[in-house]
Amino acid sequence: MNGKNRRILLKSRPVGMPTAANFGAVDVPLLPVADGDVLRRTIYLSVDPYMRGRMSDADSYAAPVNLGDVMCGHTVSEVVESRNPAFRAGDIVAGYDGWQQYAVSNGKDLRKLDPRAAPVSTALGVLGMPGMTAFVGLIDIGQPRAGETVVVSAASGAVGSVVGQLAKARGCRAVGIAGSAEKCRYVVEELGFDACVNYKTDDLVPALQAACPNRIDIDFENVGGAVLAAVLRVLNRGARIPLCGRISEYNDTEDRGGPSLRSLLVNRAMIKGFIVSDHGDRMPAFIQEVAPLVRDRRIKYREDVIDGLDAAPRALIGLFESRNFGKMIVRVSPDPTLA
Amino acid sequence: MNGKNRRILLKSRPVGMPTAANFGAVDVPLLPVADGDVLRRTIYLSVDPYMRGRMSDADSYAAPVNLGDVMCGHTVSEVVESRNPAFRAGDIVAGYDGWQQYAVSNGKDLRKLDPRAAPVSTALGVLGMPGMTAFVGLIDIGQPRAGETVVVSAASGAVGSVVGQLAKARGCRAVGIAGSAEKCRYVVEELGFDACVNYKTDDLVPALQAACPNRIDIDFENVGGAVLAAVLRVLNRGARIPLCGRISEYNDTEDRGGPSLRSLLVNRAMIKGFIVSDHGDRMPAFIQEVAPLVRDRRIKYREDVIDGLDAAPRALIGLFESRNFGKMIVRVSPDPTLA
Numbered sequence: 001m002n003g004k005n006r007r008i009l010l011k012s013r014p015v016g017m018p019t020a021a022n023f024g025a026v027d028v029p030l031l032p033v034a035d036g037d038v039l040r041r042t043i044y045l046s047v048d049p050y051m052r053g054r055m056s057d058a059d060s061y062a063a064p065v066n067l068g069d070v071m072c073g074h075t076v077s078e079v080v081e082s083r084n085p086a087f088r089a090g091d092i093v094a095g096y097d098g099w100q101q102y103a104v105s106n107g108k109d110l111r112k113l114d115p116r117a118a119p120v121s122t123a124l125g126v127l128g129m130p131g132m133t134a135f136v137g138l139i140d141i142g143q144p145r146a147g148e149t150v151v152v153s154a155a156s157g158a159v160g161s162v163v164g165q166l167a168k169a170r171g172c173r174a175v176g177i178a179g180s181a182e183k184c185r186y187v188v189e190e191l192g193f194d195a196c197v198n199y200k201t202d203d204l205v206p207a208l209q210a211a212c213p214n215r216i217d218i219d220f221e222n223v224g225g226a227v228l229a230a231v232l233r234v235l236n237r238g239a240r241i242p243l244c245g246r247i248s249e250y251n252d253t254e255d256r257g258g259p260s261l262r263s264l265l266v267n268r269a270m271i272k273g274f275i276v277s278d279h280g281d282r283m284p285a286f287i288q289e290v291a292p293l294v295r296d297r298r299i300k301y302r303e304d305v306i307d308g309l310d311a312a313p314r315a316l317i318g319l320f321e322s323r324n325f326g327k328m329i330v331r332v333s334p335d336p337t338l339a
Numbered sequence: 340m341n342g343k344n345r346r347i348l349l350k351s352r353p354v355g356m357p358t359a360a361n362f363g364a365v366d367v368p369l370l371p372v373a374d375g376d377v378l379r380r381t382i383y384l385s386v387d388p389y390m391r392g393r394m395s396d397a398d399s400y401a402a403p404v405n406l407g408d409v410m411c412g413h414t415v416s417e418v419v420e421s422r423n424p425a426f427r428a429g430d431i432v433a434g435y436d437g438w439q440q441y442a443v444s445n446g447k448d449l450r451k452l453d454p455r456a457a458p459v460s461t462a463l464g465v466l467g468m469p470g471m472t473a474f475v476g477l478i479d480i481g482q483p484r485a486g487e488t489v490v491v492s493a494a495s496g497a498v499g500s501v502v503g504q505l506a507k508a509r510g511c512r513a514v515g516i517a518g519s520a521e522k523c524r525y526v527v528e529e530l531g532f533d534a535c536v537n538y539k540t541d542d543l544v545p546a547l548q549a550a551c552p553n554r555i556d557i558d559f560e561n562v563g564g565a566v567l568a569a570v571l572r573v574l575n576r577g578a579r580i581p582l583c584g585r586i587s588e589y590n591d592t593e594d595r596g597g598p599s600l601r602s603l604l605v606n607r608a609m610i611k612g613f614i615v616s617d618h619g620d621r622m623p624a625f626i627q628e629v630a631p632l633v634r635d636r637r638i639k640y641r642e643d644v645i646d647g648l649d650a651a652p653r654a655l656i657g658l659f660e661s662r663n664f665g666k667m668i669v670r671v672s673p674d675p676t677l678a
Contacts, residue, residue, distance in 0.1 A: 061605050224600065243604050260597045261563065264612035265582055266400050271611075273604035 003030050008099035008312055010065045014055055017251045017320060022055065023071065023313040030102055038087045038107040040077035042097060042332040045309070046124035047073065047316045048158070049222075049247045061275050071099040071312070074129055076113065076120050078336055087112075092337060094123040099312050101332055115337035118294060125158045125327035126294055126301040127287070133276040134162035135286040137220055137242035139170075140279070141272050146171030148217035149236070151208070153227050155196060156183040156302070158327035159244065163220045164193045165299040166290070172218075175211045177227055179322045186325075191300055199223075204230035218242070221271075224249045229259035239269040251320055302326030342369050347438035347651055349404045353394055356590045356659060361394065362410065362652040369441055377426045377446040379416035381436060381671040384648070385463040386412065386655040387497070388561075388586045400614050410438040410651070413468055415452065415459050417675055426451075431676060433462040438651050440671055454676035457633060464666035465633055465640040466626070469497035472615040474625040476559055476581035477502050478509075479618070480611050485510030487556035488575070490547070492566050494535060495522040495641070497666035498583060502559045503532045504638040505629070511557075514550045516566055518661045525664075530639055538562075543569035557581070560610075563588045568598040580610040590659055641665030 004027045011024040033039045053060045054072055065072050075097040079087050084107045087093070093110040097103035113120045118127055125131060137159075144150060150167035154160040155176025164174035164187065176187040176196035184196035195211035197204065208216070208230060215236035221228055224246030231241075249256065263269060293299040304324045306315045309332045318324050343366045350363040372378045392399045393411055404411050414436040418426050423446045426432070432449040436442035452459045457466055464470060476498075483489060489506035493499040494515025503513035503526065515526040515535035523535035534550035536543065547555070547569060554575035560567055563585030570580075588595065602608060632638040643663040645654045648671045657663050 059605065061607070228600075229596075243600060246600065246604060249599075249601070255599050255601075257568075257596045258599045260588075260594050261567075261582060261585065261610070261612070262588070262594075264610060265585060265614075266398065266612070268400070268612050268614055268617060270609060271600065271603060272609040273600070273607050275604075275607055278607060 004028065005030050005100055005102040006309055007070045007101075008309060009068055010055060010071050012067065013057060014052075014251070016253045018052065018055060018313070018317055020313050020317070025310060031104070033081050033083050033104060035083050036106050037104050038079055038084045038110065039081040039102060039104045040079045040093060040095070040097070040110075042075050042077050042101055042103065042309075043092075043335050044076040044121050044124055045073055045099060045312060045330040045332050046075070046128070047312060047319060047328045047330060048130070049245055049319055051316055052251065052320070062277075072096065073098050074124050075103070076123050077103065082107075092120050094128065099309065101309060118291070120335065120337050121303060121305075121329055122294065122301065124329055125303060126162055126299060127291060129276060130158035130327060131162045131290055132279075132283065132286045133244060134159050134166060134220070135290060136276055136279045136282055137244050137274060138163050138166055138218070140282065141242035141274055142218040142220065142240050144170050144172050144218055147173075149173040149175060149212045149214055150218045150220065151175045151177065151212065151216045151231060152220040153177040153199075153223035153231075154245075154247065155187045155193065156325060157222070158301075160220070160222055161187070161191055161301060161326070162290070162299060165191055165293070167218075168192055169293055169298055173212075173214075175208070175216075177223070183325060186302070190302075199227055205233050208234045215239075220244060221246075223247055224258070225256075232259050232263040235263050235267045235269050237267050239267055241269065241271040243271050243273040247320065303329050305329045305331050307331050343367065344369050344439055344441040345648055346409045346440075347648060348407055349394060349410050351406065352396060353391075353590070355592045357391065357394060357652070357656055359652050359656070364649060370443070372420050372422050372443060374422050375445050376443050377418055377423045377449065378420040378441060378443045379418045379432060379434070379436070379449075380441055381414050381416050381439065381648075382431075382674050383415040383460050383463055384412055384438060384651060384669040384671050385414070385467070386651060386658060386667045386669060387469070388584055388658055390655055391590065391659070401616075411435065412437050413463050414442070415462050416442070421446075429675075431459050433467065438648065440648060457630070459674065459676050460642060460644075460668055461633065461640065463668055464497045464642065465501055465638060466630060468615060469666060470501045470629055471618075471622065471625045472583060473498045473501035473505060473559070474629060475615055475618045475621055476583050476613060477505055477557070479621065480581035480613055481557040481559065481579050483509050483511050483557055486512075488512040488514060488551045488553055489557040489559065490514045490516065490551065490555050490570060491559040492516040492538075492562035492570075493584075493586065494526045494532065495664060496561070497640075499559070499561055500526070500530055500640060500665070501629070501638060504530055504632070506557075507531055508632055508637060512551075512553075514547070514555075516562070522664060525641070529641075538566055544572050547573045554578075559583060560585075562586055563597070564595075571598050571602040574602050574606045574608050576606050578606055578608040580608065582610055582612040586659065642668050644668045644670050646670050
């Protein structure tokens with residue numbers, strides 16, 4: 001196959017909030033496909049909060065993207081040419097190809113998707129890394145029991161929306177925290193949470209107290225900062241806090257400290273950081289529990305799709321400005337399964 | 340028995356550091372002993388950091404001492420008159436009689452001590468609540484494995500000294516944090532810790548890095564504040580932090596916040612608050628493991644004894660000024676077992 005492959009590269013490391021100037025585009029020629037290799041065209045590209053960490057060279061749980069390299073990210077793609085017997089042209093695959101129109105590899109990093117089982121874009125969201133993150137954090141770390149109260153911040157997002165619906169499926173009270181009246185309405189009316197607090201307009205502590213009459217048994221923490229500090233004031237005895245993210249703090253240029261840990265001591269509560277990539281062995285259990293809930297519409301999801309590879313930087317920056325509503329996805333090329 | 344019973348009462352609630360003015364003494368007559376009751380004379384009275392919480396009426400894990408009531412505390416006493424068949428005059432008992440010379444009850448709250456097994460004052464320290472706190476936090480929450488590095492703040496104190504020696508007995512590297520060169524020397528030379536950092540004179544993060552070449556797997560946290568913030572910067576992947584106390588923050592009059600939780604996320608680390616009184620079922624396991632270590636001098640202890648009930652307020656205030664060196668005990672009356 002001839003043609004060009006457009007890529008978005010990391011050009012510079014952000015100080016504080018990422019900007020478009022941290023990225024640059026380049027067109028490179030597509031090379032002939034070697035024996036054993038699989039060439040695919042990116043259909044969907046995921047943008048996720050963790051990418052802020054990869055743009056930085058501070059010590060973190062994964063190596064940063066090198067300057068000049070293709071920006072990383074999960075993808076859903078269509079195989080366009082295969083010299084590997086395990087794949088055929090037309091196969092739809094999930095991978096980690098990053099911000100580019102085409103990718104080639106020996107296919108070991110690819111997982112075939114069945115377009116009849118679920119829309120293939122869900123491999124980036126509710127049935128992909130974000131859904132698995134919700135599962136591992138809520139079920140394995142939070143260990144919810146029926147009747148307990150589960151709070152989740154960034155409740156309308158890719159992870160938070162699954163946390164709350166999975167909590168409901170397990171018999172818990174689910175309370176969201178989100179950044180607009182529209183998001184709160186969606187979380188309660190569409191996703192079936194019991195309540196949702198608007199962190200931009202509500203007085204957080206009394207609003208959480210009202211939404212959680214039996215206090216908070218599990219806080220699935222995505223946000224950190226002032227939201228976490230308020231949650232800590234409404235904890236129940238024996239509370240568990242799976243610490244998934246701190247999006248409100250990712251663009252800080254200096255350490256602002258954190259919340260007082262008094263509540264952890266008084267309530268014998270637990271905070272535990274986790275990274276979904278440590279828990280690959282839980283993938284079968286995740287799919288077994290969550291895929292049927294998605295199929296039966298007991299777990300709903302929402303995607304916020306933006307078109308064109310060049311829009312990816314804007315899509316990522318939008319996450320930190322809460323401009324997305326649902327799982328943020330960049331459509332790099334048309335989805336053939338929707339034809 | 341006739342005579343008077345001197346008591347120290349809580350007169351007012353402290354704002355910030357407790358002062359002598361928060362306490363008042365009163366002499367009340369001793370009443371005749373009723374059928375079924377046990378009268379005992381206090382020999383030793385324990386003063387412990389948790390008492391700061393009982394002086395305050397802020398929400399905490401136990402009810403505060405009411406104004407005008409006898410200040411609470413663990414005691415070791417001699418039975419002077421018993422009308423209860425389970426006790427005889429001369430028995431030595433551990434109880435929770437508080438800051439007074441005499442106490443009377445039906446004896447259900449008393450535990451008989453064997454003066455031949457260990458000095459009876461150890462029932463307030465290494466073989467009492469502080470030792471049990473070290474055991475539950477280190478073993479049950481920290482889950483140490485041989486070869487791991489255990490850091491403990493307030494390392495020369497009643498809890499910290501047991502944590503480090505128990506860690507050594509379990510095959511770990513033990514690193515203390517203490518507030519003077521003399522305490523650090525004691526921790527290393529007498530107690531056998533591998534290293535000790537002086538938080539008053541050392542640059543904490545580099546000193547911890549030097550003392551913990553494989554980073555920190557368990558931090559038994561007694562202090563909070565700047566010490567905890569430094570520890571968080573030297574955590575190993577998968578670290579566990581039993582949160583036992585925050586003595587550096589107990590007298591704060593406003594919430595100063597806490598450390599950034601970034602390290603918990605990056606290192607998939609866990610912090611869990613606990614209260615020893617939740618874990619009474621572990622008492623037999625504690626005694627079984629620790630009593631032989633104390634008998635064989637593999638766990639050493641140091642007591643800081645001050646004489647006279649009226650010295651109790653000063654002894655408690657001294658804890659928050661790091662003036663004690665070892666388990667702080669008030670000797671209220673002579674110990675007959677040492678005669």
